[in-house]
Amino acid sequence: MKRQTNSAASSALPGLDSKLPDVGTTIFTQMSALAQTHNALNLSQGFPDFEAPSALIERVTMHMEAGLNQYPPMLGVAALREAIAAKVANLYDRRCDPDTEVTVTAGATEALFCAIAATVRAGDEVIVFDPAYDSYDPVIRLQGGQAIHIPLAAPDYCIDWQRVRDAITPRTRMIIVNTPHNPTGSVLAQEDLENLQELAVRHGLYVLGDEVYEHIIFDGARHESLCRYPDLFARSFVVSSFGKTYHVTGWKVGYCVAPTALTTEFRRIHQFVTFTVSTPVQYALADFMNASPEFHCELGAFYQRKRDLFCHLLEDSKFTLVPSQGTYFQLLNYSALSDFNDTDLAINWTKKHGIASIPVSVFYQNPDPDAPQVLRFCFAKDDGTLQQAAEILCGL
């Protein structure tokens, strides 16, 4: 398995076999550390190099000073759950009960963990699409389940639904989808969601929708949230992250929306994983969502301008690029520039040319011979950083 580039050897502790013997430090940590060591521009890990809205930060300070510093409720503060439910109703026409269907979590990462842990049992199979976000597979395995990896079809990284139908067995418990998609920037269309709904209902499957980039979608496309499809939502956990939406990835606050029966099981796990999440931050997020709904509504346009700038600056480079449809990642195809594998190239360019990116092959279980030679660059950066990055990339 090729998931991490820095696989640790199996456990060195006598009598204690590692549960994840092939898992080492994530590629994000490795590339960010390498970027720091070599003083390289870091377009590898997905975080903005600009500030969060000052009004949001002021609200955190205000709530701290007002004494909101003790444990909040396990499910999240009511004001934030209500703001989430209102947003989901406005954007996706799905009415959900903030008390029984919305849970605030320590980032989307915790929500993904709890949803998988609540659903997957030993011997279950879970369908994931490669390149896949790196937490899904280990969390499935920790439950004794097995991830069934289906590659997204090149060159557009779309789902081949016939392959999905062929992969379903009596042991299939869940399908995990991620739209807009990290690392490729592809988005699912209405037809994909209809296929997903049909299969989930027919085979009695649960679905986990990783929608952390729900607001970062371009060119007038509509985000096809699982929440929009009633029969699909009835079997789904829908996960999002405030880190991506409000430029605060370090706050690690996210949420899960799911029907009551699924939420009940989800919370059984959540209460023993983190129990709850920072009180003043939750109140501040609730205030900001209510006071500034335009912020998330305009986020797509904000990042589309950055994507267009980055792509425009690279017009004279030797890379081939298909503009990203969503997320803040852009894939660059380097086949005209090098025969190196993507991991070696990403390391080499960080050390030699001072620009860090993420190799996409590490998001595959098995190297896909048909997969294009691409590196992932994060364009959630100041225009000046994008300009500097493009200068380096155009010189290669």
Ligand SMILES: Cc1ncc(COP(=O)(O)O)c(C=O)c1O
């Ligand atoms: C697809 C995807 N899912 C989940 C996460 C985790 O989000 P959080 O930082 O809120 O835990 C990320 C973060 O990069 C992501 O890209």
